Amino acid sequence: MGLKAISAPRIFDGKQYHSNAALVWNDEHIHSIVPISELNDNIEHQHFADALIAPGFIDIQVNGGGGVMFNNDITPTGIEVICSAHRKHGTAYLLPTLISSTPERIQLALNATQQGIRDKIAGLLGVHLEGPWLNKDKKGAHDPNLFYAPSVDDLSQFTWPSQGKVLVTAAVENIEPSALRWMKEHNFTLSCGHSNAKASQLTEDKLVLVDGFTHLFNAMSPFEGREPGVVGTALNTDRAWCSIITDNIHVHPQSFLLAHKAKPQGKMLIVTDAMATVGSEKDYFELDGEVISVVDNKLVNSRGNLAGAHIGMDESVANVIEWGIAEDEALKMASTYPAQALQCDKLGTLEDGFRASATVLDREYRSQAVLVDGKLY
Numbered sequence: 001m002g003l004k005a006i007s008a009p010r011i012f013d014g015k016q017y018h019s020n021a022a023l024v025w026n027d028e029h030i031h032s033i034v035p036i037s038e039l040n041d042n043i044e045h046q047h048f049a050d051a052l053i054a055p056g057f058i059d060i061q062v063n064g065g066g067g068v069m070f071n072n073d074i075t076p077t078g079i080e081v082i083c084s085a086h087r088k089h090g091t092a093y094l095l096p097t098l099i100s101s102t103p104e105r106i107q108l109a110l111n112a113t114q115q116g117i118r119d120k121i122a123g124l125l126g127v128h129l130e131g132p133w134l135n136k137d138k139k140g141a142h143d144p145n146l147f148y149a150p151s152v153d154d155l156s157q158f159t160w161p162s163q164g165k166v167l168v169t170a171a172v173e174n175i176e177p178s179a180l181r182w183m184k185e186h187n188f189t190l191s192c193g194h195s196n197a198k199a200s201q202l203t204e205d206k207l208v209l210v211d212g213f214t215h216l217f218n219a220m221s222p223f224e225g226r227e228p229g230v231v232g233t234a235l236n237t238d239r240a241w242c243s244i245i246t247d248n249i250h251v252h253p254q255s256f257l258l259a260h261k262a263k264p265q266g267k268m269l270i271v272t273d274a275m276a277t278v279g280s281e282k283d284y285f286e287l288d289g290e291v292i293s294v295v296d297n298k299l300v301n302s303r304g305n306l307a308g309a310h311i312g313m314d315e316s317v318a319n320v321i322e323w324g325i326a327e328d329e330a331l332k333m334a335s336t337y338p339a340q341a342l343q344c345d346k347l348g349t350l351e352d353g354f355r356a357s358a359t360v361l362d363r364e365y366r367s368q369a370v371l372v373d374g375k376l377y
């Protein structure tokens, strides 16, 4: 395979901007960033006028897309449909996210992920298990009848994927330190979420094992003067990242901006928490036998409760820029920081030798094209 390139008036490489530049790659890896004027004639090359090329977006919480819910189609084919739907919104890589389910179906999700990675499904980075190890008092759209606190024995019963990332969202207060340690020993990324912990329940021996906090502010005990809750602990634990949904529905822009000020740079990252309706004509889906539909851009169940988000990564990035976050920081929140959160080598910035992955955006930050491991979509 020879060299290929895309070019645009602006490239942001995750650290700095390049004007009138081209991103050149060789097979699956980045070769260089060069001025367009220096591009060799025999390089296959596509120019995007009026566009910005950024490191490929990484969404670590995607429940569905393209009409498919991962929970309802736990197969490599289902994963492929979801990845493809999210590419329309600039997402290069994602973690298909299983909402609380039975142990049998969790095993199916782990198997489908392993198979998908072997089959090289474009954009598949691993799997996110959101529950069923959650707190009933912060169940969100999950079925609390499925919740339990796993022991080391329970965790060892599963056959875990040997490739790809495993992210677990769990209510840390309910789980024995031994089980949390087991997850860390197996290189899982551990995020506290759907948690009703008081700050005092997130003891140092547990907190030290927590890498992050899932969809900050949503489904967690709030920050109050006398009780910092999970929100306060998340904001005050510098080492840990916080994911956040920026659809202007789940979190008020002011709360987002305040949290962004509180966290050290690099520790706030955007997730969509998207459902089947994203990248699809369908405006409803079923979860655990319940119909969830889009009403005024919100996904709600029959009781009117929020049940995930109807938004893509590109729109999420556009929102935070509109709320006052600098463009480069917004782009890093969608790529560089999630790559760091999952400890993905060679993703999140456009550097020589890194995986050839990029997101091309127009002036309004709508996705124009996505590059995944050297293939342009």
Ligand SMILES: [Zn+2]
Pocket: 130, 140, 194, 215, 219
């Ligand atoms: Zn959730």
